[in-house]
Amino acid sequence: MKEYSKPVPVITDEAKHYWEGCKRHELLLQRCAECGEFQFPHRTICANCFSTRVEPVKASGKGKVYSFSTVYRAPSKGFMADMPYTVALVDLDEGPRMTTNIIGCKPEQVTIGMRVEVVFDDITEEITLPKFKPVATIS
Amino acid sequence: MSAKRCCIVGISEVAPPRGAHVPDYWGFAAEAAKLTLENAGLTKKDIDGVVFSCQSAPMPLPTPVPTAAYFCEYIGINPAWYQSYHHGGMAFGAPCIARAAMAIEAGLATTVLVVGTDNLLSRLKRDGAVEGLATRGTDPRYEGPYGAFSMTCFGMIAQRHMYEYGTTSEQMAAVAVAARKWASLNPMAQMREPITIKDVLNSKVIASPLHLLDTCLVSDGGGAAVVTSADRARGLRNTPVYLLGFGESGIGRYFSALRSLTDIYSVERATKMALKMAEVELNDIDIVYPYDPSTISVIFELEEMGFCEKGEGGSFVEGGRIEPGGELPCNTHGGLHSCRHSSVGGPFFQVTEAVKQLRGECGERQVQGAKLAILLSEGGWFNNHVSILGRL
Numbered sequence: 001m002k003e004y005s006k007p008v009p010v011i012t013d014e015a016k017h018y019w020e021g022c023k024r025h026e027l028l029l030q031r032c033a034e035c036g037e038f039q040f041p042h043r044t045i046c047a048n049c050f051s052t053r054v055e056p057v058k059a060s061g062k063g064k065v066y067s068f069s070t071v072y073r074a075p076s077k078g079f080m081a082d083m084p085y086t087v088a089l090v091d092l093d094e095g096p097r098m099t100t101n102i103i104g105c106k107p108e109q110v111t112i113g114m115r116v117e118v119v120f121d122d123i124t125e126e127i128t129l130p131k132f133k134p135v136a137t138i139s
Numbered sequence: 140m141s142a143k144r145c146c147i148v149g150i151s152e153v154a155p156p157r158g159a160h161v162p163d164y165w166g167f168a169a170e171a172a173k174l175t176l177e178n179a180g181l182t183k184k185d186i187d188g189v190v191f192s193c194q195s196a197p198m199p200l201p202t203p204v205p206t207a208a209y210f211c212e213y214i215g216i217n218p219a220w221y222q223s224y225h226h227g228g229m230a231f232g233a234p235c236i237a238r239a240a241m242a243i244e245a246g247l248a249t250t251v252l253v254v255g256t257d258n259l260l261s262r263l264k265r266d267g268a269v270e271g272l273a274t275r276g277t278d279p280r281y282e283g284p285y286g287a288f289s290m291t292c293f294g295m296i297a298q299r300h301m302y303e304y305g306t307t308s309e310q311m312a313a314v315a316v317a318a319r320k321w322a323s324l325n326p327m328a329q330m331r332e333p334i335t336i337k338d339v340l341n342s343k344v345i346a347s348p349l350h351l352l353d354t355c356l357v358s359d360g361g362g363a364a365v366v367t368s369a370d371r372a373r374g375l376r377n378t379p380v381y382l383l384g385f386g387e388s389g390i391g392r393y394f395s396a397l398r399s400l401t402d403i404y405s406v407e408r409a410t411k412m413a414l415k416m417a418e419v420e421l422n423d424i425d426i427v428y429p430y431d432p433s434t435i436s437v438i439f440e441l442e443e444m445g446f447c448e449k450g451e452g453g454s455f456v457e458g459g460r461i462e463p464g465g466e467l468p469c470n471t472h473g474g475l476h477s478c479r480h481s482s483v484g485g486p487f488f489q490v491t492e493a494v495k496q497l498r499g500e501c502g503e504r505q506v507q508g509a510k511l512a513i514l515l516s517e518g519g520w521f522n523n524h525v526s527i528l529g530r531l
Contacts, residue, residue: 067295099394099395
């Protein structure tokens with residue numbers, strides 16, 4: 001596999017489940033067994049009610065674009081080959097918001113409110129990054 | 140606490156012109172310190188407190204970096220009190236002055252040296268400096284791997300502002316045109332050639348919808364100040380500039396933790412606290428120093444501070460209102476956009492420029508009769524500090 005020249009995610013203890021899920025091509029959020037809130041990123045306690053009974057749950061993988069920005073001048077060498085690439089904030093249907101890339105369409109086609117679904121990019125042998133593509137619609 | 144009792148009695152700016160020799164990180168800071176003491180008419184012996192902006196001290200030093208202590212040793216002083224300070228993200232300058240005032244009020248020091256300098260451009264070279272400045276606030280777990288950086292964040296804020304309020308690229312460009320007009324009157328500014336709205340829109344898109352000329356500079360520079368009590372200030376040579384009030388409020392750390400990109404309520408909260416402490420109203424303010432890493436920043440900050448309604452920031456900055464000669468002068472030095480941005484140094488210029496305006500030292504760009512200035516310092520995402528400086 002060609003050497004990956006972009007920054008790989010820093011894997012932290014409390015998020016081990018999340019990254020293992022990504023490798024299995026599953027998008028995992030956490031749900032609190034006490035108050036029912038979903039949260040992302042993963043953490044040891046519920047950010048809503050402080051309970052420690054937070055459990056990984058598989059997300060639907062669907063959401064919509066809250067905002068986005070397409071990069072034409074990358075901040076670092078590793079991203080130059082990808083230009084133009086689109087960074088977005090996606091609101092998952094379960095509630096949490098995450099930073100991601102929108103792929104599978106031209107940058108000009110990305111809009112606020114666009115429905116998207118998760119796809120998985122195996123960037124290295126150990127790490128997979130969830131990204132999002134537009135949900136195919138029948139026109 | 141009555142913040143009224145503390146004043147800025149000395150300032151300095153280090154702003155090497157292109158091609159000039161730039162000292163190393165510590166030498167730069169030392170130069171600023173020496174110059175501010177000269178400006179105040181004081182010596183090292185008079186300093187019994189230090190606040191040192193500690194965002195980007197170069198390694199090798201132990202971490203967490205005791206930069207203030209290191210700096211005191213470097214310039215050969217041994218003050219009773221010192222603090223290495225950053226407020227979060229890129230919030231520097233005014234919050235450091237406030238820390239000095241709080242120490243003086245608490246009786247921990249009487250005369251405090253405040254330093255905020257960085258030789259970012261020379262030390263890291265252009266690509267390194269851009270990468271360092273741009274990626275600093277990005278979460279390395281969930282954001283950096285996607286190529287997110289400061290301008291994608293401001294780009295996303297701009298997209299939402301356009302989506303929710305109909306703000307246009309032309310309106311954002313008006314902020315850049317204004318900054319450049321002020322900079323053209325400022326010998327210390329890095330970029331002084333006037334630009335038009337068309338120039339901004341024709342410049343290359345960095346991260347949509349932001350063009351190159353919607354974004355700020357990367358520079359060397361910064362400054363230092365001396366803060367003391369009003370009583371002490373009376374015996375010194377400069378017109379004292381009072382820290383009349385300040386406020387601080389934060390939302391969160393990483394960008395995706397923000398629930399709304401159009402409700403930057405920490406700016407509003409910090410502004411209200413500062414106005415209350417200073418016992419002034421917004422319409423008493425003569426000059427505004429928004430924090431301007433991008434043109435959209437000025438638009439949403441003026442809204443959140445309360446100078447106009449939310450959503451009206453775009454039309455508010457059109458028509459010359461914030462330009463030289465306009466109703467509400469903003470960033471009279473040219474801001475981070477056209478004057479300089481050197482991480483901690485950039486926001487320090489808000490302080491030094493505000494002091495110069497209030498002392499009446501700004502020549503061609505002097506805002507006549509200026510008595511009150513409001514400064515907004517902003518760290519990602521969003522840690523805000525607002526200070527109100529004034530003269531009698």
